[in-house]
Amino acid sequence: MNAESAFKDDRKLTYLNAEGADKPLKSPVPDSVLNRARVYRLQRLRQQMEIADCSALLLYDPCNIRYAFDCSNMQVWTLHNPMRYALILNNGPAIMFEFKGCLHQSEGLPGIDEVRVARTWMFMASGDKTEVATDHWADEIAEIVREYGGDNRRIACDTLENGGVDALKARGLKPIAGSPLTEIARSIKSDDEIELMRWTIRVCEAGMARIYEHSTPGTTERELWAHLHFENARSGGDWLETKLLTCGPRTNPWYQECSDRPCQLGEMISFDTDMIGPYGYCADLSRAWTCGYTPMTSTQRRLYDTALDQIHHNLDLVRPGVSFAEFNDKSWRIPDPYIPYRYSLAVHGVGMADEWPVVPLQVDWGEGAMSGRFEPGMVVCVESLIAEKGSESVKLETQVLVTEDGNERLDSFPFE
Structure with a gap:
């Protein structure tokens, strides 16, 4: 040889x-390791929210959602189709919004307090009704933030199109860049x-x-x-x-x-x-x-x-x-x-x-x-x-x- x-x-x-x-x-990794990692990661995000004085963190990037909740659903497709999102309240629950028919994908995970149907307002899914769909989406987000955020209207968003940012602002929220929070947390x-x-x-x-x-x-x-x-x-x-x-x-x-x-x-x-x-x-x-x-x-x-x-x-x-x-x-x-x-x-x-x-x-x-x-x-x-x-x-x-x-x-x- x-x-x-x-x-x-x-x-x-x-x-x-x-x-x-x-x-x-x-x-060979035991489930206990994964469960501890899940708890740690969500805690890291909440720490960064506290430092940034945010009442809520809105996540659309599937990598950030995976980090926060460990829920995975059509990862590559949702990288370019914003059909699912997560909302973490600083003094409240962590909510996963799955698109219709997929709620079971996020059920039973320890970091998720509630699973809701996502309100989709991307043009591909709503066409000429995009503005109306955006209003419904923003109404729900604003209502949750007001319920748990008190007077704090600051909401960190990782990847959000201009229409979403404008709709949140119109409802009295103050969107800020969420990527600095998620990147530092994940580091x-x-x-x-x-x-x-x-x-x-x-x-x-x-x-x-x-x-x-x-x-x-x-x-x-x-x-x-x-x-x-x-x-x-x-x-x-x-x-x-x-x-x-x-x-x-x-x-x-x-x-x-x-x-x-x-x-x-x-x-x-x-x-x-x-x-x-x-x-x-x-x-x-x-x-x-x-x-x-x-x-x-x-x-x-x-x-x-x-x-x-x-x-x-x-x-x-x-x-x-x-x-x-x-x-x-x-x-x-x-x-x-x-x-x-x-x-x-x-x-x-x-x-x-x-x-x-x-x-x-x-x-x-x-x-x-x-x-x-x-x-x-x-x-x-x-x-x-x-x-x-x-x-x-x-x-x-x-x-x-x-x-x-x-x-x-x-x-x-x-x-x-």
Whole structure:
């Protein structure tokens, strides 16, 4: 057995399903962990409402609804069709509004005090009656806020069209941006959330191993990408946010989506998972390797080693108390030949999707860079994309928990 075959077989044994590649992965996480995470997450939102002096929090983003209540219903469809929403009262109940026929989806969950039928006022569903439908919706929201909010009319809203904002204002409410509340709340994970996230990453790595197993000449980019979808779907996951897997010349420039192009022997295969997996958590990992498990060329190895240097250097800087500005001052400096092909950020938060904060790459740091610092309980992704004129791209990314005294990598899929 040659070295490449031995390495390939070792990775298969380590990361594919131990029960057999023909079976889905089954979570070993006990229900008690999930229930504690549910309580913690809703508590985090209520804390941010108190800080922002809001009487209510109105949620339409399905990721925020999942975070608050752990209720999931047609997640991708409701990302662009606002048909269901949640209303959390600062001094009152937490109410889930499900669209007609779906109330059973939210029944029995511990954070939900009441389930009601959603009033839908999007144009697709109400057409020329949108204004009337909006009035009915706003009347109900305003009545609930007045009942529990007293004199406080401030209501935080995460994603709400202008018609909804105007209708709430017309009824004496004061809508404010809800995303700062939800992003800050979601940024600090409990131990139970981390356990759920570890399982999502486990499923993702099984999908990555399937990609690796099929990285042979003649396999198309789309066929490779489908293996991650397959493992995620059969193991209880939700969706993939992107289609970022390319090979050979299609890796540069980056951000080309997978195509029906067959991968060729020796070409670099680079990908970014962006996977919303089991329990609604995101596994955001990137790897690169050669098609057919061939040794890298000298150029491929140089690019790969450079990307790995960036990952390790910046990873060492992710520690509690380090400000984003301090991180930037000490961060890895990208060599000039790679600058035109760079990734625009060095670190970003991750939870139920990519989240706050986002720390730009050093060359992109400017007045618009956000303030803040790394805190224990944050989970962030450390990124690298290295390419030069006429070369392939190497994309690497690791997912990291900020601990009390440093950090811990949550993924374990090996680099090359």
